[in-house]
Structures are given as structure tokens and as C-alpha cells.
Amino acid sequence: MEIKKIAENYKDEIIALRRKLHQYPELSYQESRTAGVIKEYLINLGLFVEDNVGSGGIVAVLEGVSEGPNIGIRADMDALPIGELNEVDYRSNISNSMHACGHDGHMAIVLGTAAIIKELQSSIKGKVTFIFQPAEEHLPQGGAKGMIEARPRYFKELSAILGIHIWPYFESGKIMISEKTMMAAGDVFCIKLLGSGGHGAAPHEATDLVGLTGALINSLNGLTRRMTDVFNPTVISIGQIEGGKGTNIIPSEITLRGTTRYLNPKLKEVLPKEIERVLRSLTEAYNAEYLFEYFYGYPALKNDEKITAYLRECAKEIIGEENILEFNKPSMASEDFAVYLENIPGCYFWLGTYNSSKEIIYPLHHPKFNIDEEILPIGSAIIARTTIELLDKLGGEFF
DSSP states (O other), X not given: OOHHHXXXXXXXXXXXXXXXXXXXXXXXXXXXXXXXXXXXXXXXXXXXXXXXXXXXXXEEEEEOSEEEEEEXXXXXXXXXXXXXXXXXXXXXXXXXXXXXXXXXXXXXXXXXXXXXXXXXXXXXXXXXXXXXXXXXXXXXXXXXXXXXXXXXXXXXXXXXXXXXXXXXXXXXXXXXXXXXXXXXXXXEEEEEEEOOOEETTOGGGSXXXXXXXXXXXXXXXXXXXXXXXXXXXXXXXXXXXXXXXXXXXXXXXXXXXXXXXXXXXXXXXXXXXXXXXXXXXXXXXXXXXXXXEEEEEEOOEEOOHHHHHHHHHHHHHHHOGGGEEOOOOOBSOOOTHHHHHTTSOEEEEEEEEEBGGGTBOOOTTOTTOOOOGGGHHHHHHHHHHHHHHHHHHSHHHHO
């Protein structure tokens, strides 16, 4: 039976899994219930399963009938600290926690892939390793690095690795894929501004940290335009500001936290130096002091050309060439699947879920983000078909 048909047979089961996972979202490094659901399903399929890999991850291995390549398939497990606003039967039961980035769908798709490949086990030469990773949202220390360090043998054996992200920015059922850089590198930083506090009625006796904060944000917003040209997108964003205890108290400390995103790897070393240069200049002008910490996070995500070509051809069989969209521009979001790609050839692709007729129109990280569940078996079929192809085509190269 062809893989697309097998995937359709599992459609209801994949959707049910997605809804079960959606109702009980768990934040980064807290995914114990989620891991339990995944572990139970994989054990019932008859796979070897190891849990608690790298702070809560799951690794499951499906053995073929003989030796061959080892293909990895990865899904992320964590949710976001967002209160869900969707009025659906399967909405989140956890206050201020929601699968607003599609990870519930990713897990369901990969579990569906495991079920499909299990049906084909008697014809498989090699292994398939299913990786369910915690804390993708935990920039700069996502779960990929921890899983690799905890059980390096699983990852050293991989001939290739595949990943997916549900993408609400183009139509349901279409995919986008590229050999070019698809997603940006992402780092985070923390700035503490220090000075003399005082009474709000006597600002001349205190350090104007509030004014300094405003000047710093404006300067950082303009910094990227002076550093890079329009063909090298770079982002510096402040996401958190903490300071002040009362309306009549001038604070002695203000903390700012933010992120940088960039495509050019040369900016990895340049950005922290440039941020600190601006910071040093402004704090001197405002007679203040500062503490500055910069943490490197995920590298830019760039697929392997050969693995991408295999996935593109397999996707044509499942959805038709007309539903494979031309890659137009990279996302400035970051993704720690890129950590695997540093040492393992692989491919990561976007699966569209935008469907205005179902009111599935909201972006990632929005409290009304939702998934067109019709796409879930499509994702499973594409990954399963590509895995079978890689096991066949890479067999002569690796063994």
C-alpha cells in the first residue's frame, strides 16, 4: 500500500494525538506528561524507547530487517507561556500555557510517521531513530544540545536527520523548502543599568536611568541599519524591561533583556561588541554604569543540498509539484534543529496551515494560533516517504 494511503488511514489517530497533547501543554524542561504520552504510544508500536534523555527527551529506535543507514526524525515538545483564546473542545486545560507554535502538531506528525514506518518494517534495511526533544523555545539553551551531550551515540550513528515546522504564513497543505539558509541564528543578552536612585521630586540628584533606557533602545534600533546592508537582515530586539518601584522613586537599577537575530555568521562576534560599544558610550554620557552579558544560542539553519533534493522529490509524490512553494526569504526566527544540522546532514521544511475558511489565520505565538488538522497526515506521509527513500538511496554510501 502506498505511503499516502497508509497516512490517510492514520488520520483520525494523528488528529486525536494532537488534541490530547494540545490540551495539556508543558513549558520548556517541564514536559513530563507530554513525554509520557509519547513513550506509551511508541512502546505500543513495539519500538525500543529510552526516556529522560537530556532533561526529559525521548529517543525511540525502529530496527529494520538488516543493516543500513540510520535516519533521524525529530519533533519538539514544549509549549509557550501564553493563555489560549481559541474556543475549541480541545483547548488548553493549563492556565497561561499553550501550544502556540505548533509543537503539538509536530509531535503528532512524527508519531504518525512512526506508525506508518512500523507497517513497512519488514522491508526496511537500516534504522529509524525518533527524537522527541524538550525545550526548543528555551533560547539560548534549547534541548537539542542537551540530548546530544547526554546520549551522543544516538546522534553519531545518524546518516541524516529530518524535521518539520507547521507554518501559518502560507496555504494549508503546501510546503516550502530550500537549500539556502531558512532561519536565522539567535542569541540573547542582558543589560543592567546602574546609577544613583532618588526622589522623583529631585531628579537632578539622581541618575536618569529611565532616560538612558529610552536612549539605549533608540540607539540599538538604529544600530543594525548602520552595521549591515539590506541584503544581510539583522535584528536587535528588547523584549523585557524591569525597573522602578513607585511613581515617585527614581530607580537605581534597570534591567533590559533582548535577542539578536542574523543570517551572516560573521556577525556572531561583531554584534556583542557593537552593542557594548553603544552601551559604553551612553552610560558615560548619562554618568551611569552597566553590566552586560551576551549568550550565544542557535546557529542559522541551513539544509543539506542532497537530503533536501530527496525530500523535494518525495514531497512531489505526496502533494504534487504545484504545492511545493518557491522559497522567497528566510525567517528571522531561530530554531535549534540547526544544532543537529551542524554535524548531521539533514532537511527541515515548513508545512503550511493558513486556512481563512476555518479562521486559521493567526501567526505563531498568538493566543488564537491553531492548526488545520487536515495537514497532519500530509506531514507524516512526506517524512515517512523521505525516510524510506533515504534508507534506500544512502544504503550504498554508508554501508
